[in-house]
Amino acid sequence: MTAVARSDRRRFLRQSGGFTLAFSLPLPSGLAQAPSEPAKARLPGSLDRNRRLDAWIRVQPADRSILLMVGKVELGQGILTALAQLCADELDVNIERIRIVSGDTAVVPNEGTTAGSFSMPDSGNAVRHAAAEARAALLELASMRLAVPASSLRVDDALVVADTGARTTYWDLPAGEELRREATGKVPPKRSGHRYIGRSVPRLDLTPKILGQAMFVHELRPEGLLFGRVVRPSTYRARLLAADTAAVERMPGVVKVVRDGSFLGVVAQRESQANAAAEALARSCRWETPSTLPRTEGVEAWLRSAPIARDIPTRRQPRTKPGEVIRTVEATYFRPYQMHASIGPSAAVATMGADGTLVVQTHSQSVFETATAIAAMLGLPRERVRLQHVQGAGCYGHNLADDAAADAALLAVQVPGRPVRFQYTREQEHRWEPYGSAMLIRTRAGLDAQGNVLDWDFELWSTPHTTRPANQPGNLLPAGYLGKPFVQPVPANNGAPNYAADRNAIALYDFPGQNVLTHFITEMPVRVSSHRGLGAYGNVFAIESFMDELAHATGSDPAEYRVRHLNDPRARDAIRAAADRFGWSTWKRTPGRGRGIAFARYKNIAGYCAVALEVEVDSRSGSIRVLRAVASADSGHIVSPDGVSNQIEGGLVQSLSWTLKEEVQMDETRILSEDWASYPILTFSEVPPVDVVLIDRPGQPFLGTGEASQGPTGAALANAVFDATGVRFRRLPLTPARVLQGLRERRA
């Protein structure tokens, strides 16, 4: 998150003094900080930028509950359950008492974007420390009330009992006053005696989802609901020449046809009427459609020849250690454009209220910054746009969630007072989402006589990996089509420690010399943004494929070869844990089968993960069957073992799908991947058994888990295919056609 976002929040709060009447929960007064106050001690996680205790936690005597307010949102990753576990443990209350409000820009602390495997480090640490401090404050109040020392008090589910037997409860204490202050960060969380932390608490959101109770933004049915759809051209840079809006306006149920430049939308009484109107409108359109796409087969060549905006020296570590390079090995790898491919097309519900406030229910990962971008797009004051997070289908990064919120907003302002539920069609979701960027990677290693790496050079070419709204209307898809269009800002590449295109481009291995050069291309023939893991998937695929090539080239065991280049004991443990559970040392070769292993520490600062798997390759069809997979995960102190396991396994399965099948298809004028037939993903019968080995590190920091297994899985698969066939596949995905071609070339 940036300093810009922080000052926006302050401005918003300063301006928002009179708007509390519109909202169910008043903002605590004085929450804003003066812009020019002296530097304060750093507080844990997102508590640092939202320092008030009652911005996070409130005691609610009316229903004997604890209100927990968080800026991070539930994406299906189970974060709200983990945060409730932390809050309940630190406050010593039953978890059933925790009520969570998440991602409502009028209520919760701004925690930026729910992304980057940051939710446990950011929100987890904030909630834990805020709750610990709130408990201490409550005990101080109880100590005064009971006239006993605070140290003599115990708490059991909000019941405070003194050694003397005197007792009170959280609900009887004037907690509101006491929590109306900034956190000090001086109350450490519990070291032991956890009731929920470390246990697999059932996910708070799963039971209603399994029982068929409304949980999703797609299911909201407010009174007076209308349905919205948009019409998009066949390609990104098309311009609308003509559309017969008048004919569509006469169609049954049509409330409004909106045309603003090349933006076209409809609002209708019934969903089927909105669909019919959008289809009729689309048929009536004439567009000017330039040929700007590189074609599927041309993407690699395009990357090689595209103008480079910036050469970024991601790592410059010249070798100082002496040693003679006796052998040099080189390789080039490629990953294609790939989709988030959410099962639910993105949706939102927007209502322009009588008070002039636009409320948008959205499954955005970045409610605050998207609200700012939408306000700017509409020319509304920032405080007149409120976003509320409501769950959607899994997104796996920046998909069309924010654009759906923007499209819904553009339609809703045309029908004030009526809620508009907007959803993309499947075809729109596939063709318009911002894809994971294609990447080209060239590696070179100089080896000594023992086969150890002396010099390591890693060079990558990539378009951007983040075009999130980031307060800028130009990043919202519809804003570029308006009569007065907003121009998309030129995307940046994040620097250390998170990086973007060059995320995980620096190998964690202790090579004496290591240089990493990023050729950052800002031209974007294809819409791109954050796709689970960003550059890490391509970079780890390349690093870990190449390490495998070096191990084989020097006659080393691939697992041992990695360990021998690593000093970080946790990295070594992760590799060994996966290898041991896999049965690496006792594995018996059978014809047609192979095994592969790969490792990464996500971003080199988050969770450690190693993946070992076994494949069978059918040399007649070229099809790869993954027989079984093992993943190890060290995410620091584990709050929810089942949550970590679910994320690691889910990431592994998704990465198998990317690696085996997925590549966005396009010709010169349009994206051809427009449904599940033209962009197939892994199915139940193709998913192997997965065994996750958790390495718990009690007392260590939370490291973040959600993207840890994507990179290692892709490389482990390619390495296993090499082991089975003797053919090295360096271009993703490993489709049967590509495997057959590789096998043929080897025989030739």
Add this chain to the structure above:
Amino acid sequence: MTRFTLNGRAVQMALPSGEPLLQVLANDLGADGPKYGCGKAQCGSCTVLMDGNPVRSCVMPLSAADGRTITTLAGLAEGGRPGRLQQAFIDEQAAQCGYCTSGIILQAQALLQRNPKPSDAQVRSALDGNLCRCGAHNRIVRAVLRAAKGA
């Protein structure tokens, strides 16, 4: 007028017979569960049971429901408690985002009615037309097998 039984309740709908069944269930009848995923019967998110058989409600006109019995996820509850499959999904925490869950549970319900003791491979084969993007497949299969075991 289209008349059918929804989760044991008689309903009649005075709507054009060509209205997509999915939209009628979700928007008019408040049957949370079936979800729009593709509109082409490719992903299974909209699956409901029609006379016990899984159908893709996104490509089914309202008229197809006339005289039939429709079951959605909420209809699997037994006496206000989660149905056996639902309980198994809760026990196995067999989801991540949960968007595909409704269609998958109903597809699995139809499988168990036809084949009460399916093998792992039979469960997978029965669910191949239901897409999950989160990678919760193995949990889902375990939940179906658990429900079958408890039968």
